[in-house]
Amino acid sequence: MLTEVADDALLPVYPPFPLRAASGHGSWLVDEEGNEWLDAYGGHAVASCGHSHPDVVAAIADQAAKLIFYSVAVPHHGREDLARALVRLSPAPLGKVFFCNSGAEANENQLNLARRKTGRTQVVTMLGGWHGRTVGTLACTDGARYEAMARRAGVPLSRKVPFNDLAALEAAMDETVAAILLEPVQGFSGARTVTDEFLGAARSLCDKYGAKLLFDEVQCGVGRTGSYTAAEHFGVVPDAIAMAKGLAAGLPIGAVLAVPSLVDDIAIGDLGSTFGGGPVVCAAALANIDVIEREGLLANVRDVSARIVAEASKLPGVVQVHGRGFLLGLELDRPAAEVQQALFSHRVLTGTSTDPRTLRLLPPLSFANDEATLLLTALRQVLS
Ligand SMILES: Cc1ncc(COP(=O)(O)O)c(C=O)c1O
Structure with a gap:
């Protein structure tokens, strides 16, 4: 006898981000409604040269x-x-x-x-x-x-x-x-x-x-x-x-x-x-x-990371910036999960960590300076 298939046949694994992915390019993920999301989570640290590089x-x-x-x-x-x-x-x-x-x-x-x-x-x-x-x-x-x-x-x-x-x-x-x-x-x-x-x-x-x-x-x-x-x-x-x-x-x-x-x-x-x-x-x-x-992505990581670290360190609520390159942890004075949620409403994806107050950034190695500006602007608005 065939099994009746439920809508939710998948077992839960990670807490899901609030979008359904349709496509991606560079540092951007596009949802099923055509909205673009800035991916500072880098497809789980996997999209190294960006999503679907040609x-x-x-x-x-x-x-x-x-x-x-x-x-x-x-x-x-x-x-x-x-x-x-x-x-x-x-x-x-x-x-x-x-x-x-x-x-x-x-x-x-x-x-x-x-x-x-x-x-x-x-x-x-x-x-x-x-x-x-x-x-x-x-x-x-x-x-x-x-x-x-x-x-x-x-x-x-x-x-x-x-x-x-x-x-x-x-x-x-x-x-x-x-x-x-x-x-x-x-x-x-x-x-x-x-x-x-x-x-x-x-x-x-x-x-x-x-x-x-x-x-x-x-x-x-x-x-x-x-x-x-x-x-x-x-x-x-x-x-x-x-x-x-x-x-x-x-x-x-x-x-x-x-x-x-x-x-x-x-x-x-x-x-x-x-x-x-x-x-x-x-x-x-x-x-x-x-x-x-x-594309000189290692130099890009060093340069853009230095800027993110310098500017993020001065944001309200950021206690310390941990990590190296594009594996950064923003230690906050508040729960990181709340900040991650608030960033979702700016269509920015970030990660949490086992430290409840540390927000993790793992953007693609190709994350550009203007994308860092968007990330820092969203962070400033959320944290202020
Ligand atoms: C440091 C580290 N080691 C090992 C793993 C396991 O890798 P995978 O999920 O590909 O088995 C992960 C996954 O997140 C990781 O971050």
Whole structure:
């Protein structure tokens, strides 16, 4: 017997924004009534070179017309070109690449690599850290509901230390630790930035105890800090980096970049994914990289971010501006959810965070100066 289909067949996931999307271009989302919304949420930090950039659209269409998909069972130049491009854009010696399909999967795989290499289980992560919804990444994610899900699955929880607390990090380290996993700029916790001192100590402690340093750059990578990797921005080279979100400008992708010493004994069959590194997603990611370089989007992030930080810091009700580049957290003197709601009536999209008073800005890397003016004007009106 066929099931009767309800109107609301979808399970609830995120609190929905008050519009129904019809199309998008650049920093703008167009609703079903034809209204344009300024997207300072960047399609969930995914629309890196803007929504539906014509070059990305053309690359997808061109590749889809030739071959939509074949797995890694058949070599394809797009997959190899993308791996080379990511290595070129990352600090040496990050030189080996594995493709999967999401941020959680990339984190899960880099954790597997660290545990495999060290023969250890324990992982040290940060309070405020968010790493995904597979059971392995839930165990590393801060928050009672996520830890409860990992516990129910029987997965041991990571040791969590306060972000940027050096003494706590030292105390958490010993010879049972396989890896320290952290976001150089924590996204969901409200764009909290790692200190140079803490990151340097994390590197030294990993070297001292034979553990691996893993960066989760799912949200803060792919140009969001103003350099292609956050690792480059902070000048510390981890043993691996997880990337996803903005990497293919909107198609699902995950990637692990690793130093050769982490993966020198990987054999055929140790890693795998049916869809990872498919031709269409690789074509989109290559076109995205091309746009980021040709349109100077990293410089745009640095310049426009500096202006947003300077002007937002002076707005009434803004206590402090956290973060780097286009991963910014406006710490407010009032609930961020109320400000987000008020911005909706100006047709401006922003994000909240796990800190109830921090509003998150994650615009596309192409967010222009005049779009920053619109955002700042709307913020001023809402906050005044
Ligand atoms: C820092 C970070 N890591 C991992 C993830 C999980 O990525 P995905 O939703 O693609 O699995 C996210 C998603 O928001 C994230 O922000």
